[in-house]
Amino acid sequence: MIIRENNVKVEEFSDEFMIKPEKREYLPSELIFFDLEHYVYKKPKCIGVFGACEFNERLNEILVTQYMIEDRDEVADILYLARNYFIKMKKLGKKAIVTFSGNNDFTVINYLFKQYGIEYDFNKEFDSIDIQKEYEKNKTTSIGLKNLEKLFDIIREGEVISGSNLAKTFHKVLKDKSYFKRMPEEKIEKILLYNEQDVVNLYHIYVKWKKYIYDxxxxxxxxxxxxxxxxxxxxxxxxxxxxxxxxxxxx
Incomplete structure (x- = not known):
């Protein structure tokens, strides 16, 4: 299992530009920004990469936490790590989880929690803010995360990786126990950077929302x-x- 933590410095934000869902207002320090890379074939098979970040107001930086499986024996392990992460965040005072089209990720993780007998109820523990749904409230059309990043003048580091390519990679990880060991270090880093950019950019979009989005x-x-x-x-x-x-x- 790859376990990685990374600190990312960010600019100071202004309250006036943040997303403020109806009757719900959260400071960035009260939020978890969350994204999964997963493999689904007919039904969820595994979480390949768990990615989440939190904002540290005192240091003015984001702490990114990532877990990545290296073989099929770690399919359950990553679920326990994920649950423990959310339990820890709750104790630290986090109140809501921010996602982009998060219904997909929650469907996968809840299915796998149930499959492996892990009890956890996101609805009881956290409020949920889906940035894609917030966009749809203001606009008559939907949008993908990468296009939304362009709208916010966010320059993504690293390569964009398609969901199908990620699924193929984690299919091979499950099928071949030694596949991960043969994977080039470059490929592993690309996947982790891709996931990190997803969660970090959710933070940037959240705090700059009203600067770019009008209803x-x-x-x-x-x-x-x-x-x-x-x-x-x-x-x-x-x-x-x-x-x-x-x-x-x-x-």
């Missing part, structure tokens, strides 16, 4: 304000023109 009513209001500004500019120009002409005539 349709706000856009209409902005358009109206711009039209009023343009009209006022035209009136000012007309007043200046009349004043100049009057001056010429009087002269």
């Amino acid at each position: 349709d009513n706000e856009i209409d209001d902005i358009d109206e304000l711009e039209e009023i500004d343009e009209l006022e500019d035209e009136i000012d120009e007309l007043d200046n023109f009349n004043y100049e002409n009057k001056s010429i005539i009087n002269h």
